[in-house]
Amino acid sequence: MDEIAADPSHPRYASLLMRHRLEVAQAKGMLADSAMIAHGRGEAFDYLLGEVTTPSAHKATRHALACMMEGRRTVLSVNGNVAALATDEMLTLADALDCPLEVNIFYRTPERMEAILGHISERNEALGLDVTVLGHAPNASIPGLKGPRASCHKEGILDSDVILVPLEDGDRCRALLEMGKTVIVIDLNPLSRSAQEGTITIVDELSRALTNMVGLLKRGENVVVDSKYNNEATLKAALEWMLNSLKQV
Amino acid sequence: MDEIAADPSHPRYASLLMRHRLEVAQAKGMLADSAMIAHGRGEAFDYLLGEVTTPSAHKATRHALACMMEGRRTVLSVNGNVAALATDEMLTLADALDCPLEVNIFYRTPERMEAILGHISERNEALGLDVTVLGHAPNASIPGLKGPRASCHKEGILDSDVILVPLEDGDRCRALLEMGKTVIVIDLNPLSRSAQEGTITIVDELSRALTNMVGLLKRGENVVVDSKYNNEATLKAALEWMLNSLKQV
Numbered sequence: 502m503d504e505i506a507a508d509p510s511h512p513r514y515a516s517l518l519m520r521h522r523l524e525v526a527q528a529k530g531m532l533a534d535s536a537m538i539a540h541g542r543g544e545a546f547d548y549l550l551g552e553v554t555t556p557s558a559h560k561a562t563r564h565a566l567a568c569m570m571e572g573r574r575t576v577l578s579v580n581g582n583v584a585a586l587a588t589d590e591m592l593t594l595a596d597a598l599d600c601p602l603e604v605n606i607f608y609r610t611p612e613r614m615e616a617i618l619g620h621i622s623e624r625n626e627a628l629g630l631d632v633t634v635l636g637h638a639p640n641a642s643i644p645g646l647k648g649p650r651a652s653c654h655k656e657g658i659l660d661s662d663v664i665l666v667p668l669e670d671g672d673r674c675r676a677l678l679e680m681g682k683t684v685i686v687i688d689l690n691p692l693s694r695s696a697q698e699g700t701i702t703i704v705d706e707l708s709r710a711l712t713n714m715v716g717l718l719k720r721g722e723n724v725v726v727d728s729k730y731n732n733e734a735t736l737k738a739a740l741e742w743m744l745n746s747l748k749q750v
Numbered sequence: 751m752d753e754i755a756a757d758p759s760h761p762r763y764a765s766l767l768m769r770h771r772l773e774v775a776q777a778k779g780m781l782a783d784s785a786m787i788a789h790g791r792g793e794a795f796d797y798l799l800g801e802v803t804t805p806s807a808h809k810a811t812r813h814a815l816a817c818m819m820e821g822r823r824t825v826l827s828v829n830g831n832v833a834a835l836a837t838d839e840m841l842t843l844a845d846a847l848d849c850p851l852e853v854n855i856f857y858r859t860p861e862r863m864e865a866i867l868g869h870i871s872e873r874n875e876a877l878g879l880d881v882t883v884l885g886h887a888p889n890a891s892i893p894g895l896k897g898p899r900a901s902c903h904k905e906g907i908l909d910s911d912v913i914l915v916p917l918e919d920g921d922r923c924r925a926l927l928e929m930g931k932t933v934i935v936i937d938l939n940p941l942s943r944s945a946q947e948g949t950i951t952i953v954d955e956l957s958r959a960l961t962n963m964v965g966l967l968k969r970g971e972n973v974v975v976d977s978k979y980n981n982e983a984t985l986k987a988a989l990e991w992m993l994n995s996l997k998q999v
Contacts, residue, residue, distance in 0.1 A: 538769065538789055538790035541786065747993050
């Protein structure tokens with residue numbers, strides 16, 4: 502899938518790979534107009550993180566994974582950028598957790614939905630997985646949101662108790678929180694509304710965070726809910742990490 | 751030119767306007783593939799600046815303007831993103847300084863050059879200006895660069911003594927410095943190679959910085975070369991401003 506010119510030993514390989522995935526997704530019609538700009542913003546914050554998973558992000562990742570494992574009805578939400586950047590990782594995680602993916606995009610058009618669902622279905626088959634992928638036939642609405650961006654599946658997002666929303670819009674994140682769900686955010690900007698308001702916020706690059714989760718599961722590590730978990734402390738630690746990286750220049 | 755849906759009173763108006771300009775430029779074929787991502791990175795750093803011109807950026811702006819006024823052969827360099835975001839401002843500045851613009855792009859293709867030159871020529875006429883615009887017939891090369899990205903005009907960039915290079919690539923910035931020119935960089939990322947190596951670095955959003963320069967000229971302010979100007983101090987002040995904004999969260 503990832504045929505790019507750069508060598509994996511190139512210091513910018515991971516970053517170039519993500520750009521390549523976005524270009525492929527762009528060509529497939531999966532992305533919103535603002536997708537590339539949003540990605541660039543993320544790149545700047547990842548630069549400040551030093552492009553590594555920080556200790557506090559590792560801690561948030563473990564806790565988030567434990568919550569997803571304990572969820573009665575865990576759902577992984579996928580938008581255009583998530584599908585572009587990490588479809589394989591999202592499918593692998595959903596398979597390991599035995600939970601569905603639901604495609605849920607902010608700027609919803611039939612063409613984009615079809616492009617994203619087609620891409621995920623292709624990868625589901627290519628990986629030899631059989632993950633349930635929702636989004637094709639929404640039959641419910643997220644209360645508090647207007648228009649097509651409220652659409653969801655009853656058996657998916659609506660009835661979920663734990664939901665992973667990587668790179669999520671602030672309004673939709675808040676609407677999900679108001680439904681009483683455990684909302685797990687993955688966002689490189691610790692100052693974004695989603696990051697600030699999420700139940701658990703993983704301040705990390707998407708594919709790194711998902712690869713960490715899959716690794717924890719594959720190695721059979723003992724991942725348990727952290728009863729003392731404090732998301733404010735997570736956000737503060739991410740900011741301090743960035744502050745220190747700016748100071749060291 | 752700027753027909754966008756948002757009201758100028760909208761708190762995100764300036765940012766939405768810049769995105770709109772990029773979309774128009776994208777449709778005209780003016781942009782490189784990486785243009786939107788680069789813009790998003792800038793947005794993140796502007797967010798850390800608080801989307802204002804800081805006192806140190808004002809100081810760098812005045813000094814840079816004075817150097818451009820004193821230059822024997824000042825040239826303003828324009829790439830795809832600069833043409834997209836601030837063609838009018840660049841033309842107005844070139845007119846006030848009575849110097850040429852030169853289109854000089856990193857990923858040079860005849861189609862992109864034509865699209866950018868066409869856009870600038872349209873705006874030159876619409877503004878009732880008669881600025882000399884180079885780039886259409888390069889007859890020289892910047893030493894130290896390979897391939898089409900080295901192309902330039904002898905009567906423009908090659909023989910210039912002072913050059914404004916907003917949003918410039920690090921390699922090209924260095925090649926211009928090695929020619930002994932005064933290189934004025936406008937870049938929101940104080941850590942970028944161009945920002946770090948430029949003779950004078952204005953850490954500010956492009957259209958804000960240019961509007962500030964044009965304003966200084968229009969108001970006839972006394973703008974003089976600052977013999978004690980220290981670019982390291984400018985970069986340090988920009989970083990500290992960002993640090994403080996992160997701290998205040």
